[in-house]
Amino acid sequence: MLAQLGDDSKLLAGGQSLIPLMKLRFANPAHLVDLNFISGASYVKEDDGTLRFGALTRHAEIETSDAVEKISILHDCAAGIADVQVRNRGTIGGSLAEADPSGDWATVLFTLSTEVRCLGTNGQRTVTLADFIKDAYTTALAHDEIVSEVAVKIPPPGSGGAYLAFKRSAPVYPTASAAVQITMDRNICKDAAIALGCVGLVPVKAKDAESALRGQMLTEKTIQTAADAASAAADPQSDMRGSADYKRVVVGALVKRAIEIAVRRARGEQVEVGHIYA
Amino acid sequence: MPDGAKSGCVENISIQLKVNGKSYARTVEPRKLLVELLREDLDLTGTHVGCDTTYCGACTVLLDGAAVKSCTMFAVQADGAEILTVEGLEKDGELHPIQKAFGDSYGLQCGYCTPGLMLSSLQLLSRNKQPSEKEMRRAIAGNTCRCTGYQNILKAIQMAAQNMKGV
Numbered sequence: 001m002l003a004q005l006g007d008d009s010k011l012l013a014g015g016q017s018l019i020p021l022m023k024l025r026f027a028n029p030a031h032l033v034d035l036n037f038i039s040g041a042s043y044v045k046e047d048d049g050t051l052r053f054g055a056l057t058r059h060a061e062i063e064t065s066d067a068v069e070k071i072s073i074l075h076d077c078a079a080g081i082a083d084v085q086v087r088n089r090g091t092i093g094g095s096l097a098e099a100d101p102s103g104d105w106a107t108v109l110f111t112l113s114t115e116v117r118c119l120g121t122n123g124q125r126t127v128t129l130a131d132f133i134k135d136a137y138t139t140a141l142a143h144d145e146i147v148s149e150v151a152v153k154i155p156p157p158g159s160g161g162a163y164l165a166f167k168r169s170a171p172v173y174p175t176a177s178a179a180v181q182i183t184m185d186r187n188i189c190k191d192a193a194i195a196l197g198c199v200g201l202v203p204v205k206a207k208d209a210e211s212a213l214r215g216q217m218l219t220e221k222t223i224q225t226a227a228d229a230a231s232a233a234a235d236p237q238s239d240m241r242g243s244a245d246y247k248r249v250v251v252g253a254l255v256k257r258a259i260e261i262a263v264r265r266a267r268g269e270q271v272e273v274g275h276i277y278a
Numbered sequence: 279m280p281d282g283a284k285s286g287c288v289e290n291i292s293i294q295l296k297v298n299g300k301s302y303a304r305t306v307e308p309r310k311l312l313v314e315l316l317r318e319d320l321d322l323t324g325t326h327v328g329c330d331t332t333y334c335g336a337c338t339v340l341l342d343g344a345a346v347k348s349c350t351m352f353a354v355q356a357d358g359a360e361i362l363t364v365e366g367l368e369k370d371g372e373l374h375p376i377q378k379a380f381g382d383s384y385g386l387q388c389g390y391c392t393p394g395l396m397l398s399s400l401q402l403l404s405r406n407k408q409p410s411e412k413e414m415r416r417a418i419a420g421n422t423c424r425c426t427g428y429q430n431i432l433k434a435i436q437m438a439a440q441n442m443k444g445v
Contacts, residue, residue, distance in 0.1 A: 012352075015350060015351060015352075015355075016332060016350055019311075019332070019350045019351070019352075020331055020332045020350065023330065023331070024331075032308070032352075034352075034354070034355060036355060060344070082420065083335070083419045083420025083421075084345050084398060084401065084416070084417055084419070084420050085335060085338055085345045085346050085347045085350075085398070085420045086332065086347070086350075086420065088341075088344040088345060088346055089346055089347075089350070089351065169419075169422075170419035170420055171332065171333045171334075171335075171419075171420055171422075172333070
């Protein structure tokens, strides 16, 4: 159908980004194809160490899914997006396909082993998230392709993660956000993944911050070194949410807190996370 | 594919939906928002448009029991759905316990945001009979009130929860 309608058509999933963009005339498609009437595209399944999310699974369904308790950072994300009303409509597939630099899902999923399944007239293909997100609002999807599923590997035992976003109020995009996922071997950090949101055109993978943690005891000093490295990796723009310098400071502080929570969760502690409001 | 899609002209679409228990069939432009259908076509003007940018939640209605911003959904997407608006809260001239509680607790001043707040409160209380303060705050985080400072709204939700026990 997209192939027939041509370039000037767009897919409508939850619509919580696209409809506001259309009202502002930032998006002006001649045709909208509403995906919401497709049945069976909303699910959370666990199989073979992988959590699979149907593209049309709403944030609210993920927030309340028992399966998601296995990866607490996913719960942090789903429960923190905007507000109840937006979470009741918005979808995980739509969020990734929109590739908004301030979107929450891509940032969080960058810290996990994530694959995006794309379905088109030429059949199905699987793309890693890193290959899927090309640029701000730009993905690897061909014009006649849709996201059908998002697959996330369940991290090994001894893992923990946390996602924190700093927001002015619930419905707005965050000023900055940080996702941290670590795997501990007793007191040593075996593996670490850190991604920063809203401080670049795509989620920023803070590689120096990750290496500052890997193979180390996570003391106050190592955590601070990682947070400073994350601040340096951020590439924010000054805008109405704050200056670039301010956002760099905020994102460093978020990384520090997120590491501390991730460590506690890796030890099996239950830690509730809420987004931070200005 | 509909012919209109090829020629580029917009074809109106026929939909059927239930609003406050009553069935409606309408033919609407595909670009019409749900809130416009409610207010302009069905004359249910209790659902307000505050910001029209998916921020304020004044337009909140329940769509098959889930709170949604009716300014951020097309009317055609509600085809086959059941909608509840503020007009559907009272039964046989009796105010709903949430409506009573908002009045009794002074949970409103100008009242513009109140319909949306009451429907967000209804989603909360229909799933959680005894919400904590934190749960109440989370439930109404998508509803902006510029008068009350929210304290009396939280009191109203708490009072409604008390009054709805056993209902």
